[in-house]
Each structure stands twice: as structure tokens, then as C-alpha cells.
Amino acid sequence: MAAGLRNHEGCVSNPSMNREKYSRQILFPPIGAEGQEKLLESRAVILGCGALGTAQANALTRAGVGMLRIVDRDFVEESNLQRQILFDEADARERLPKAIAAARKLNRINCEVKVEGVVEDVDNRNIEKLVSGFQVVLDATDNFEARYLLNEAAVKHGLPWVYGAVVASYGMTMTILPESTACLACLFPAAPAGAHETCDTVGVISPAVSWVAAIQVTEALKILLGRRQELHGAMLAYDIWKNQLQEIRPRKDPQCRVCGAKEFAYLNRTGPTHTSLCGRDSVQIHAAAPRQLDLADLRARLEQFGRVRANEFLLVFAVDAYELTVFSDGRAIVKGTHDPAVARSVYAKYIGA
């Protein structure tokens, strides 16, 4: 590898510095100098940049994974800081999109890793494009619908992915190699009981997040290093407060609608145009067709109706009992209602149909 090959945006590094930077994991025999070179050439994508996503991104960036894409739809809020380790109070004050705030922080941690922050909601229209060309996907989403969608995209394209979920003090994780292991739908043909419980309704403690993220990252490293025979091969569930560990060995179901029958119901769905963000008194609205909003124009127009704040990525508009966070692709999060119809009408009135 030539010196400076991966340097970008003024990042200074060379192979001898790499050896120092990564020396402690090079000493670990399953990685070694050869494995480190492999990691520096590898590509991982993280879907979601909340608690799990920030922990995964932090570890993979420090480990020297060559290219990391992080996709998230949301912005940083104060209630995130207790567990979302890449964000700080300034990010919350500025309401930076999480993918942007994370990419900035990661670049300061290890500028040699090419980090791409993508501010988008993962759905059936963009997921295949978002994961294409990567060697592993780490699940850091917060709902089963997104995970079923990821599972279908991964099975369709033969892409390894690492499931992870946390709520309260309890977490679960499983690694899915579409050609050889059970897939998520083999194990959960329907969303499991308790899937409706979220961090917004029953809370979460950060050590539970750390446990799941640590296992997900270890599995991702094994995949990137080509050491698949060392994957744990189980569905692991752990309550870190009660110290209760469960381990099951799921079997591939020949009748599985996804990996067996290749029926991709979530990928092929002609979708709803809104998603409720559970427990946050918010509804997300998608523009009916893709568009690029001029946020400065919109700001000028909205200021006659209510208070507007903006940064270069989004605009926050408070009117009546609602607060709209509008992204430049036309997507908006309407806070102040659970009712999609109400949210849509507020959106149509101020942003346009």
C-alpha cells in the first residue's frame, strides 16, 4: 500500500503510522498485520445512527475499517446524549442531522477512515442502493419493519448483515449469512412479542447498548477479515441488569417466505407515505415525489406564519401546537400529533402537497 493512498481532506497518515495506530489489535493474532491491511480496504454500512449506530461506528472507525457509510433520518436531541456516544450538547443545540454529526466526530477520531453520512430515511425505494457495494450491514434501526426490509434486501443480494436490538436492559443479536444461516424471517415470521416496546416507551440503559454493539462489531470484523468459521452462530439475548443470557441456534426454515420462497413483501410493497415515530408524539411525512427544497426560500415564506430556525441541512418551524422539522429532500417530522392525517394536513398547508 502506498503512503497516503487513503488520505483525504488533509488527513496525514502513512503505513508506519498505521502500525502504531493499530498496534494493539495487530498484536491480536486473529487480526495481525495482514488482517489490519484487509480492514483498511474493507467497507461497512450502518443503518441507523442512534445508540447502537454510534457505538458501532465508533468501534469500526477506531479499528480502521476503510470505508463506512452511516444512514440516518433523524436529528440530535438532548434525550439522545445519555447513550448515543458520538454526540454532544452542541450537536443537540444545533439540531444537526445524526449522520452528519457522527461523520464529523468520526473524522476527528480517525481521519484515515472514509466516513459518509447519509441523511435519508431507509425505505424500500432506497435500501438496495444504500447497501450495494458493501461487505456487511450493521443493523442499528429501531423497528421491526426496517429490519424485515433490510433482511429482504440482504437475502436478495446475498449480503451478510448483523441484527441488533436493545430496549431497557435487554438486547438481542444474530448474524445472518443469507446463503448459509437462518434469516430474520426464519426466526421471526412475524414481529416478536414486545417488538412494540421501544426506548421511547420503556427506556434504555447504555450498558445494554454497549453489549449488543460490541457483539455486532466483533461479528462484522470477523466477516470483513474472512473468518466466517469463527462467527458465534447463535441468536444471543442478554439482560445486562439481571445477568441472564439466552442462546438459541436457529435453523434455516425451508418454508421461509424470504430466504426460501424469495418473496420480498417489504421490498416490493407500494408503500405508505408516512411513518409514525412511536412514542415521540411525531409523524414522519415523505414528499409524494422526490424533490429538492430550497430551504432559504422556504424559511422566508414560513417566517410570516411562525418561528423558524435553520442550519444548512434542515429547518425547524413552530406553528400552533406543532413543530415541523423539514429536510431538504422534502421529508418532514411533524411533532405534536400521533395522527398521520393531521400531520399530512399541516405539511400540505405549509410545505406543499
Ligand SMILES: [Zn+2]
Ligand atoms: Zn429465512
